[in-house]
Amino acid sequence: MYFVIVTAIFAITSMSLNLEAGVTGLPNFGKVAFLALGGFMAGTVAVTLGMLVTGKSGPPYLAQTTSAVQQLAKVDPVFDVSVFILGMLLSIVIGGLAGMLASYPAIRLREDYLGITLLAIGEVIRAIQNNVPAIAGGPFGLPYVPGPLDWMRGTYGTTAYYLAFMSLAILLASLCFIYFNRLLNSPYGRVLRSIRDNEVVAESLGKDINKTKIHVMVVGSAVAAMAGAFSVYFVQSVYNDSYRPAITFVIYLIVLLGGAGNFKGTIVGAVIYEIIDVGTNFISPAISSYHYIPANIIPHAKYLVIGILILLIVIYRPEGLLPEERIKTVGWDVLDKRSHS
Amino acid sequence: MPKSVPKPTRMDLVTPLILSIALGNLLAVMAAGVSLTYAVMGFSNFAHGELVTIGAYASYLFYYLLRQPFYVTIVPAFIIGALTALVLHLIMFKPLTKRRASLITLLVGSIGVSFAYKYALYILTDLQGVWTFVPGGRIGVPASGGPQPVTIGNLFGVPISDFFIYSLVAAVGMAAFLSYYLYFTSSGRFSRALAENPELAEAVGIPTEKIRLISWVLIGGFAAIGGALLGPSNIFGGLSPETGFTVLFYVFAASILGGRIDFYSTFVSAYIVGFASTYGIQLASAYLGIPSSMQPVVPFAIMVATLLLRPEGISGISSLSWRRRASSKVS
Amino acid sequence: MTSEVILEAVNLRKNFGGLAAVDGVDLTLRAGAITGIIGPNGSGKTTLLNLLAGLIKPDTGRVYLQGQDITELSAHERYRMGLARSFQQASLFKMSVLDNLLVADRASTGESILAPFRNWGRQEKEAALRCLALAEQVDLQSKLKSPSQELSGGQLKLLETARAMEKGSKVILLDEPVAGILPDLAHRILDTFRKSVKEQKLASAIVEHRLEILLKYCDNVCAMDRGKIIAQGSPEEIRQNKLVVESYLGA
Numbered sequence: 001m002y003f004v005i006v007t008a009i010f011a012i013t014s015m016s017l018n019l020e021a022g023v024t025g026l027p028n029f030g031k032v033a034f035l036a037l038g039g040f041m042a043g044t045v046a047v048t049l050g051m052l053v054t055g056k057s058g059p060p061y062l063a064q065t066t067s068a069v070q071q072l073a074k075v076d077p078v079f080d081v082s083v084f085i086l087g088m089l090l091s092i093v094i095g096g097l098a099g100m101l102a103s104y105p106a107i108r109l110r111e112d113y114l115g116i117t118l119l120a121i122g123e124v125i126r127a128i129q130n131n132v133p134a135i136a137g138g139p140f141g142l143p144y145v146p147g148p149l150d151w152m153r154g155t156y157g158t159t160a161y162y163l164a165f166m167s168l169a170i171l172l173a174s175l176c177f178i179y180f181n182r183l184l185n186s187p188y189g190r191v192l193r194s195i196r197d198n199e200v201v202a203e204s205l206g207k208d209i210n211k212t213k214i215h216v217m218v219v220g221s222a223v224a225a226m227a228g229a230f231s232v233y234f235v236q237s238v239y240n241d242s243y244r245p246a247i248t249f250v251i252y253l254i255v256l257l258g259g260a261g262n263f264k265g266t267i268v269g270a271v272i273y274e275i276i277d278v279g280t281n282f283i284s285p286a287i288s289s290y291h292y293i294p295a296n297i298i299p300h301a302k303y304l305v306i307g308i309l310i311l312l313i314v315i316y317r318p319e320g321l322l323p324e325e326r327i328k329t330v331g332w333d334v335l336d337k338r339s340h341s
Numbered sequence: 342m343p344k345s346v347p348k349p350t351r352m353d354l355v356t357p358l359i360l361s362i363a364l365g366n367l368l369a370v371m372a373a374g375v376s377l378t379y380a381v382m383g384f385s386n387f388a389h390g391e392l393v394t395i396g397a398y399a400s401y402l403f404y405y406l407l408r409q410p411f412y413v414t415i416v417p418a419f420i421i422g423a424l425t426a427l428v429l430h431l432i433m434f435k436p437l438t439k440r441r442a443s444l445i446t447l448l449v450g451s452i453g454v455s456f457a458y459k460y461a462l463y464i465l466t467d468l469q470g471v472w473t474f475v476p477g478g479r480i481g482v483p484a485s486g487g488p489q490p491v492t493i494g495n496l497f498g499v500p501i502s503d504f505f506i507y508s509l510v511a512a513v514g515m516a517a518f519l520s521y522y523l524y525f526t527s528s529g530r531f532s533r534a535l536a537e538n539p540e541l542a543e544a545v546g547i548p549t550e551k552i553r554l555i556s557w558v559l560i561g562g563f564a565a566i567g568g569a570l571l572g573p574s575n576i577f578g579g580l581s582p583e584t585g586f587t588v589l590f591y592v593f594a595a596s597i598l599g600g601r602i603d604f605y606s607t608f609v610s611a612y613i614v615g616f617a618s619t620y621g622i623q624l625a626s627a628y629l630g631i632p633s634s635m636q637p638v639v640p641f642a643i644m645v646a647t648l649l650l651r652p653e654g655i656s657g658i659s660s661l662s663w664r665r666r667a668s669s670k671v672s
Numbered sequence: 673m674t675s676e677v678i679l680e681a682v683n684l685r686k687n688f689g690g691l692a693a694v695d696g697v698d699l700t701l702r703a704g705a706i707t708g709i710i711g712p713n714g715s716g717k718t719t720l721l722n723l724l725a726g727l728i729k730p731d732t733g734r735v736y737l738q739g740q741d742i743t744e745l746s747a748h749e750r751y752r753m754g755l756a757r758s759f760q761q762a763s764l765f766k767m768s769v770l771d772n773l774l775v776a777d778r779a780s781t782g783e784s785i786l787a788p789f790r791n792w793g794r795q796e797k798e799a800a801l802r803c804l805a806l807a808e809q810v811d812l813q814s815k816l817k818s819p820s821q822e823l824s825g826g827q828l829k830l831l832e833t834a835r836a837m838e839k840g841s842k843v844i845l846l847d848e849p850v851a852g853i854l855p856d857l858a859h860r861i862l863d864t865f866r867k868s869v870k871e872q873k874l875a876s877a878i879v880e881h882r883l884e885i886l887l888k889y890c891d892n893v894c895a896m897d898r899g900k901i902i903a904q905g906s907p908e909e910i911r912q913n914k915l916v917v918e919s920y921l922g923a
Contacts, residue, residue, distance in 0.1 A: 025445075027445045027448075027449075104649075105645075105648070105649060108649065109648060109649075109652075110444070111445045112384060112385055112444040112445060112447075113597075113648050115445065115448060116385065116593065116644060116648070117644065117645055117649070120590070120640075120642075121641070121645055123590075123637070123638070123641045124642060124645070127635055127641075128635075128638075130634075131632050131634050131635055179788055182788035183785070183788055186782045186787040186788065186792065187774070187775075187780045187781075187782030187783045187787065187796065188782060188784060188785065188787040189787075190771055190774060190775045190783075191775065191783050193765060193766070193767060194765045194767075194775050197765040197766050198763055198765060200727060200763075201759060201763040201765075202765075202775075203727070203746070203747045203748050204725055204726075204727060204747045204748070204751060204757050205748075205751055205775060205776045205835075206748045206751035206752045206776070206778060207748055208746075208748050209748070215785040216785070219785055246456075249452055249456065252452075256449070297464055300460045300463040300464050301460070301464060303456055303459075303460040303463075304457060304460035304461055304463075307454070307457030307459070307460060308453070309453075310449065310450070310452065310453025310456065311433065311450065311453040311454060311457060314437070314442075314449060314450040314453060315432075315433065315436060315437065315450070318442075318446065326767065326768055326771070326819075327767060327768075327771055329782075329796050330793050330796050330797055330800075331770060331774055331796045331797065331799065331800035331803075332770065332800075332817070334797045334800040334801060334804070335800060335804060335817065
């Protein structure tokens with residue numbers, strides 16, 4: 001069940017990248033920064049509210065401050081759920097705002113420079129947070145964040161907790177998938193792909209490129225922030241180091257592996273990645289029992305595999321596992337009824 | 342409100358300056374490779390950092406095995422860097438450019454390569470704990486694992502190591518070599534033509550593939566020299582597989598600030614980035630209250646500012662460049 | 673009887689790094705008339721089209737569409753107002769032929785990030801029927817479902833021209849619409865085009881090299897050289913104009 005939840009989180013994030021990069025052609029190398037913003041916001045909201053309600057003050061990254069919040073979360077479903085909803089909403093808002101800012105370079109820069117710029121901006125954001133303890137605990141992070149279903153643990157047991165969380169994750173991921181897929185198979189999907197294929201021609205055919213890019217970045221970033229918030233409520237902690245730039249490229253791998261421009265493919269890609277992830281964790285104890293091989297090798301091997309996969313995909317199968325499909329709108333059916341030959 | 346700053350002693354002024362120059366030297370050597378990649382291949386190579394790392398490790402390895410002084414170990418380092426770059430090109434970039442892959446595809450591909458190299462190196466250094474063939478500790482190589490810098494003199498009361506001189510010689514030497522290469526050798530001139538207009542260069546019969554191969558040798562070799570200097574200089578704190586990625590953004594910042602294709606601007610930009618990253622951040626923390634732990638942000642800030650405010654960077658300050666600017670007369 | 677002026681350009685100038693690509697050009701396109709634009713390579717024909725279409729902004733000069741000043745408007749706004757431009761190089765998107773036509777449809781309501789929440793089905797069906805009609809005009813209706821990558825060079829050019837004739841186009845600018853096309857097909861395309869222009873009273877300009885095409889299909893011709901219009905008149909007049917002949921021979 002942990003597997004499903006993490007896969008769902010990766011899937012949602014990757015779908016947002018797929019919309020930006022796979023369909024519209026905006027390479028968002030700073031994707032992890034939006035996850036981070038969502039995560040920071042969610043953690044800050046939850047812990048701050050918790051502290052307000054319990055009347056505690058003091059640095060949120062210290063256990064003594066948050067233990068009272070923890071107690072509250074264990075018993076009060078209203079607190080848990082409202083903090084969750086508020087946190088998610090605010091993350092979406094901040095993600096959208098950040099996306100709007102990020103669309104400024106997206107309009108002006110060529111694709112490779114856009115990628116580098118977004119990566120750089122992401123790193124700046126992360127560095128700022130790392131130095132300002134007021135934001136989600138700064139370099140110390142937030143070791144405890146109340147989650148939406150904490151109240152379930154005591155009364156209903158851990159299995160029920162995970163089942164409920166999993167259902168929530170699946171619900172979120174499905175909603176995102178339905179939205180993105182419907183968006184792709186609509187006149188708007190045509191517009192996005194035309195921008196990706198040839199911006200100048202798209203503009204000369206009446207498409208407002210700048211406005212479209214802004215919209216795409218806002219939605220993509222808001223969704224990523226939501227995923228970041230959700231994952232914080234799941235792991236119930238926030239740490240700056242979770243948002244290293246390498247994560248963006250794991251997301252990129254998922255998009256490429258599954259098939260850029262195909263949202264079903266993205267889900268497949270997320271599942272495959274999580275299998276690799278969990279799989280390497282499984283064999284880790286088996287391997288490190290051999291004295292010849294140090295334990296550190298497993299996470300490194302995982303990233304090595306990721307790098308090699310990216311290479312192989314880019315060289316041998318750039319379209320990914322599930323290639324892009326044609327845009328399915330009702331227009332096609334009209335032809336079937338009226339075609340002559 | 343600026344905090345009151347104690348009157349700086351001579352040493353306070355000079356040490357960061359020396360450091361800036363040292364960093365600038367290193368960045369100059371490495372940024373030239375990035376700009377050359379961009380000129381001849383047309384894309385930004387994220388794997389350049391790994392070429393640097395490989396050069397550094399190669400130099401350390403040969404020092405460990407042969408106990409030769411630095412200026413000898415630099416030769417095998419150069420060779421290994423050049424070979425690595427060639428292999429990279431042949432298995433990855435050449436087939437992709439042949440297929441007319443988009444810039445982003447090349448970029449993402451180079452990121453995949455950098456991941457693969459980096460983590461392969463991590464695994465290698467992980468294993469060395471048992472099978473000792475790469476010098477240094479489990480995670481990385483402390484500066485003491487390789488050639489050691491030796492203080493050879495004093496400048497305004499600050500000790501200067503021989504590596505400082507080496508890096509200075511390398512930077513200046515590289516600049517001189519590249520100037521000569523680009524303007525007085527046929528392959529250099531062909532490279533410039535290739536940078537200007539790849540299709541036209543092919544059409545007039547320039548052996549573009551050969552030029553690219555030669556360029557990759559230079560790119561890999563210079564990166565390796567930069568790496569070999571990097572470790573002992575201890576500017577980035579010892580050496581580890583992560584070093585390449587850390588350095589990459591400083592190098593990109595220098596290349597972007599230099600306008601990518603203007604060789605001399607890139608050279609100057611390397612020193613600007615070096616200065617900003619060392620002296621600049623100290624001044625900022627003293628006078629603007631910006632914590633010095635924000636230092637890693639400097640190259641990113643430079644990149645973003647350049648791309649958004651003045652995309653061509655500081656290029657155009659001299660008339661010598663890889664490419665003539667569009668407005669000047671066609672040569 | 674002179675017909676309505678649809679597109680008018682006054683004193684257009686555009687410099688590129690010291691070089692005057694378009695140097696003080698006046699142009700008038702009337703309803704139901706096809707104007708040919710000829711000139712040697714580098715005379716500024718494509719730049720002129722780009723200026724008219726709004727892909728670049730002039731340094732000086734104004735452009736008017738049916739009396740309205742559109743100089744400050746961007747290319748996509750001009751398209752919505754009825755100005756269509758085709759490109760010299762094949763510029764179709766990697767989608768089906770039908771999608772390529774649909775994307776140029778001006779009436780779509782589904783082109784918004786909120787599309788999944790809107791009801792654009794009916795518009796889409798009507799647009800599909802219009803595109804079917806367009807495809808029938810150039811005899812490509814059997815290819816509507818094929819991906820555009822499968823089409824031959826000639827078919828792509830046909831499609832390009834058909835796309836410019838979508839509902840709502842009032843001024844059509846074609847950049848070498850039959851370059852590299854066999855004469856038979858070229859004449860078919862241009863016959864269809866000319867018929868539509870006359871029937872729907874569209875204004876049009878065609879950039880073209882070949883004199884014989886201009887003679888057959890254009891009502892009047894402008895000859896350009898080095899950014900300026902050196903001669904204007906009926907095709908026959910232009911053919912005999914000394915300046916024009918020189919600029920072609922000298923090029």
